[in-house]
Amino acid sequence: MAPSACGGEAVSWFTSRGYAVALPLRRGYGASDGPYAESSTCPGAAFEQAGLESARDILSAIDYARTLPDVRGSEPVIVVGQSAGGWGSLALASRNPAGVVAVVNMAGGRGGWAQNAPNTNCRPDLLADAAGAYGRTARIPVLSIYTANDSFFAPAIARNIQQNYLAAGGVMEVHNLPAFGSDGHNLFFARGGSLVWGPEVERFLAPFALAQAAPRRT
Template identity: 40%
Template sequence: MRLLNTLVLLPLLALMTAPPVCAQVTFGPSGAEGDPFRRQEWRVPSPDSDIAAHALLFRPSGAGPFRLAVIAHASTQNGLRRAQMPQPEYRALAAFLVARGFAVLVPERLGHGATGGGYVEDQGGCDEADYARSGRVTADEIFRALDYVRMQDFIRKDAAIVIGHSAGGWGALALANADPKAISSIIVFAPGRGGHANDEPNRICAPHTLVAAAAEFGKAARIPVVWLVAANDSYFSPAFSKASVDAFRRSGGTADFRTLPAVGSEGHWMIETEAGVKAASGELARALNQLKPAATRTP
């Protein structure tokens, strides 16, 4: 019994003495039928060397290597709401991807929930909003997590995909300038910043600045993007999203824009729900089947 207790304690002691970045710490239950398999809690790098970001990893059965899908979560400028955010999970979307052979990473970014730390992706107020800088910082956080996990032996080193939602989608757009061999495609759901300004639906903080930043991201884009928005999105409506897509394309980015059916009372959160993933499943499947690694473009 003493030997058994020692063996049980060894992994815990290793975690206690390890540096902030470490591998999975907990295996979750498989859950009910249809849930993602092999749910694990991980710690991944963040821009703060003293803080390892919390993350969830879902893995298909088998040893792999699997293609990696990274889901980048939404955010808020409200510090109290960020601190109270539960661990992003996107369970239905993760299940959809795991069923198609992807290992799925959902990292939590600095300044959110249990990860804590400084909120490095702050865009500032309306008068001085710097959406381009905010997006690039978010992109850096996404890539740090992606790059760490793709070094694991059960993950393919190439052809990862990034799926971003709202502010996470905005960061994913900024990440379209990455190496197309590492990231083959990007899918974004209602990407943007500054929506619901002052908590008012259909009001965006400095909308022209946001469109200009989308154009800036398009100039350096090397990875194709699928841009999706629900018909009843009151943060970044289909009409506004189309203007942002057009700016992204005009400056050189490749984007396939689709409007999805209205889901629930607020379509902005559709991809967090089972009904939303079901409504988006056709476009998601088409994107996964058709998007190929892009040819390298000179920035």
């Protein structure tokens, strides 16, 4: 694995609106250091713990980004995660870290394509339970986006994640979108994807007034 290119569509959407963007790889992914710490295999399906390990790495990346010369350490932070990164962003919201004002979960989850079959999950009940565990302590506003043809997290699975998170007390705005391309799981980084998710993200972030007048770089 490798980070998205700085000129990629998803990244450019944010930088063109004045955001500084960090693109971290978590432990065990690509060329990043450290052992992989997010194992959540069945039958135990430790989805909650796997997400919290992801959140640890996201927080470390935020702390580092705040030291960079082009970033003011006091600037508010939004976290955008896709797939397992989206699941980690929900876990991060449960920790309510200082300075993080909003989270965007793009097709977040764990355990998709169980036994190499689309639209399946090895333990969807435990995935929903873990979402509820995050929601019990999370107070950061979350935007949650899934599509109708997500091969990892089918609509029923996505709804259970969202409903459990909300029922437990989490703050979440839900947008379940129509089918996108051949697999909506790829919406965030896909060509033309920002035309679909961009308006929803822009409306969600507007109250936080985070964007600056001048474009920023990654």
